[in-house]
Structures are given as structure tokens and as C-alpha cells.
Amino acid sequence: MKILVPIKRVSDPDNANKVKVSAAGKIETTGLENKPNPFDEYAVETALRLTENGTNPKARLGEVVIVTFGPKDTETTLRGLLATGADRAIRVDVTDDQLDGDILARALKAIVEKEQPDVVLLGKQAVDGDSNQVAQLLAEYLGWPQATFAGSIKSDADKALVIGREVDGGTLNVKVTLPAVVSVDLRIVAPTSVTSMHTPATHKYADGVRFAALMAIMAAKKKPLVEMKLADLTGDVGLKITYKGAELPPARKAGVKVKNVQELVSKLKNEAKAL
Amino acid sequence: MSNVLVVAEMLDGHVRKSTHSAITFARKATAGGGTFSILVIGAGAQAASGELAAYGAQKILVADDASLKNYICERFAPTVAAVAKAGSFDVVTATASSYGKDLLPRVAAKLGAGYAPDISDVTPAGGKLSYKRPMYAGNAYGHAELTTAIQVVSPRQSEFAAAEPSGGASPSEVVAVTPPDAAASRVEFVSMESAKSERPDLGEARVIVSGGRALKEQFAQVLDPLANALGAAVxxxxxxxxxxxxxxxxxxxQTGRVVAPALYFAIGISGAIQHLAGMKGSKTIVAINKDAEAPIFQVADYGLVADLFQAVPELVTEIKKVL
Incomplete structure (x- = not known):
């Protein structure tokens, strides 16, 4: 099975150096650590699990191609993910301000048509823009089925995937016949969330994503990484969403510490009138 | 002036309460002029549509068909897009539940529309709509505009209070169900697994009792009595x-449910940014944690530094005395 995984490099919003807003109303991320979007890391881990026998993860029984949209220095992020097991990488040379989710989906469509993967696996959202849309847009542009917010995936002979979608109020199980677009949620990297056709059903992965061994980091420097131009992928480069300003959330006023449960209940009843 | 199409969400033959937040968005977006209509789509939509008759919609549009029994995006999106086009709507909206988040981008792609996801506010300004949206796990808000004539928007349930009925009876009109996308033949509904609960939905609860990792295997054992006493969601x-x-x-x-109840209990929760982003809109926040330095205390109105395994049962007893 061949899997394409679009990934985004993001500024870590959980970083101690907080997101700032400039006087001109622009979001400033200087000082924040760059890292792969966590949901995209989960998508890479999912792709690796689907293309291997979990008891022998070094042998790749399929192909995992990763693609990112960003300037030259995002290649560091790509190399890091190649070191975890992805086979090759594509970088589309562009900066974030030239992109929105729709342009990204249109460009990805062109890459999918060229690469012909069986599955496009993505994180459900990037933790910077928090938009949650590229998988759905791409599926529509390709005319493919979409399965969003996957918390579990089980391969049916690599012809179809049975996907547990994490929805309000539970898990919605659907079976999609490939090719398809799948976006992943947090639980996808739990020990038994992904079952490939090559892995024994009893196999348990370590929780979370795998880390690259030093040897693999060295070897990843030699893995293929090609550059593409946005203009070669889509002629439709007009932004559909633009940001005119930004603000920081209002600080919540500091509360009080109560001494004991009795005081808490009394304040909730008489002061906050919340009971 | 905007004409807004609200896409209702159905659950078990009824209109889901989340829909009422999209109605509030529609009222706000049309405050400067314009009207809104509501599309009720799904098997049983005809029967459920009456639940929305008194909310001031110009029309209730009904797309009812047995093929829409289980929600499959590839079956719903074509009808939503066709109804939006046929009615010349400027804005298409559904609450940013897992339903709205899955459905709307596909609808936007069909309409060539820009999409403003998960917004917390809308301001009609100079003939345009400005959308405020939380970004960076709630650490910043962006003010976005869409450049397209048709706009697709998902408002956050926690930021748009459920609409109350405004009286009257909107006329209802049956609309055609558009054939599904070709891709629909490659998606099969298998099952819906939901933990059956008598408790209110997280998005609708007045009180939420939340627990963290500190509760370990006793999560339900400790929290259920408190939730039961308060009629709270967990x-x-x-x-x-x-x-x-x-x-x-x-x-x-931020990546789970975003909630804003009147009263939120964070029990044994340290308060990671991504958790705070999902609950800091709550009116009153109570934190119980044995670590006095836990970040949750920075957003809590009332903090109690205590061992939760002792404090929570005591809290249940005390609350029962005053309720």
C-alpha cells in the first residue's frame, strides 16, 4: 500500500514563550519552538504502522511519502520524519502567508494525481491555525471518500479500511474502499489502534509515535527529497480567507483559594450563585 | 445584508440541540439585514422539522430520505450545496460539532466558497462579515474575512448560546435530495458505538465535572456521585x-469538546494549555488538585488544594446539604 502524508511545520503553541500579537495586529511566533504538527506526526506513525509488520518494523511493506508546504528550512522537519521510517519526501516551496487550506488542498490534489497513493493520511488539524479542513477539501476535489477524526484503523487486505471515527457522543465506524482520504485524531497512536494486514492481531505498539535511531537519522539524509513549485501544482492561488487582525484572549481574573470543602460549597452557593 | 442557510444536525430522529447555536449565529449575522432559513436533512427530517418552526426562520427546508438514515458526508454534502445554490444563500452554517466540522469543508469545496472554521464571534461590518476565531490552541484570536461571495462558517457551540424560540411558525418546504457523490458507494456505515448515558451532553450541560489522570482507575467511582448530585455531564x-x-x-x-458551562469542576487536572482552551469560557471554574502550583489554579475562580480522593466525597455530602 502506498500512503501520502501531508505534514505541516508549526510553532508550538504550548511553548513557554507564548504567542504574541504585534501592535499591527499580527500573530507573532518568534521565540516559539518549531516542530511537526503533532496530529501530522500521528498520521506518519499511522502510515508506518499500516505499511509494516509490527513485529519487524524495519522492513517497509509499502511506501510512505511525506509532503510539506514551506520554505527551505522546513526540510529539517521532513528529514526528521524520514528518519522515523518514511521513504521519501516532497517540499513545495512556499511560505505560510501564501497559503490557505483551500490552496493547499488544490495543490495536494495535483500531487495525489501524480503519486497515485492508495490513502492520503493527515492530521485532523494543525495546532497553529486549528482549521480542520484540508482532508475534507482534498477528498471533495479528488472525488474520494473521506473519513475524518480516525481514532482507529483496521486494514481489510489493503483494499478497504475500517475506521473508527471519533465523533460527539461516541465512535462512528465506517468502512471505506480505497483510495480514500483519512484524517487522524489523538487516539490513533494508542498501542492497538492501527491494525495493518501484515501485523498479527495480538501485536501491541508502544504508546505514541516512534523515535528515530541515530543510525536512521544519518540514513535519512540520503533519502530522496524533491522540491516542487506551487505554481506547477495549482493555478488557483487566491486566498479565500484573510486575517485583518488578531488579539490575545482576555486574561481570566485570578481566583481565590478556599481552605476546605465547606468554604467552597458556601462560596459556590452564596457568592457565585452557581449551585 | 446576508441570507443565511443553517444546516440542522439530527440525532435519533430529533434536531440536536447543537443546532440552536448555529441559529444564534444566523440571527447575529443577519442583525444588519437579511434573513435565515434552516435546512433539516436526514431520514425523519420531516417529522423533526417542526421542532424548529418557532425560531424565526424565513423557511424550514426539509430533505427527508431513507438514504440519509446514517450520516455519511458524501450523501449529505451534495444536497446541502444544491440547496445553498438554489436559494442563493450568502452564508452556509452548521455548528462546529463533529458533524459540522466533517460536513462543511466538503460543502465549501462544492460551492467554491471560503470556509471560516470554529468561530467564536461574528460582526457585520461595512457590508462584510468579520469572523473571530480562536487559534494556536486558544492562545490568540484571529479576525478573519472570507474573500468569496458564498461563505461557509462553523460557529463554536460554547461561544454561541443556544437560541430560544422567538415565536411564530416558519413555513416548511420540501426540497429535493440530490444524488450522492460517486464516492458514497465506497463508504459503508458499520456501526455507532455510544456509551449510553443518562447524563446531559457535554455541549449542553449547565454543570460539568471533569477529571484528570490523578483519578486513575477510580475515575467513575469518584466522579459519578458528584455528577449525579449536580445533574452534571462528565x-x-x-x-x-x-x-x-x-x-x-x-x-x-482544544482538540476535544470545547465547553462553556455555568459551572466547571476540574478535578485532578493540572491544566495543560490545550485543556484550558477547551473550558476557560466556563462561567465559574472550580479546581481541586493537591499540587498548589498546578496551572489550573490560574484560571480557577475557586481553588482547593487537597487530596481529591478525600475532598470529592466530602464535596458530594456538602452539596447534597445545600441543594
């Missing part, structure tokens, strides 16, 4: 869900 931190102490659908946070 939530959980990501860490508690990841550790398997609570089911995934209880997760409150």
Missing part, C-alpha cells in the same frame, strides 16, 4: 482519556 482531560481511565468522547480541550 468530562475528562486528554491525559485521562489517553491513559484509558475515561472514554475518548469525554475529552474536553
Amino acid at each position: 468530562g475528562a482531560s486528554r491525559a485521562a482519556c489517553d491513559a484509558g481511565y475515561a472514554p475518548a468522547e469525554l475529552q474536553v480541550g
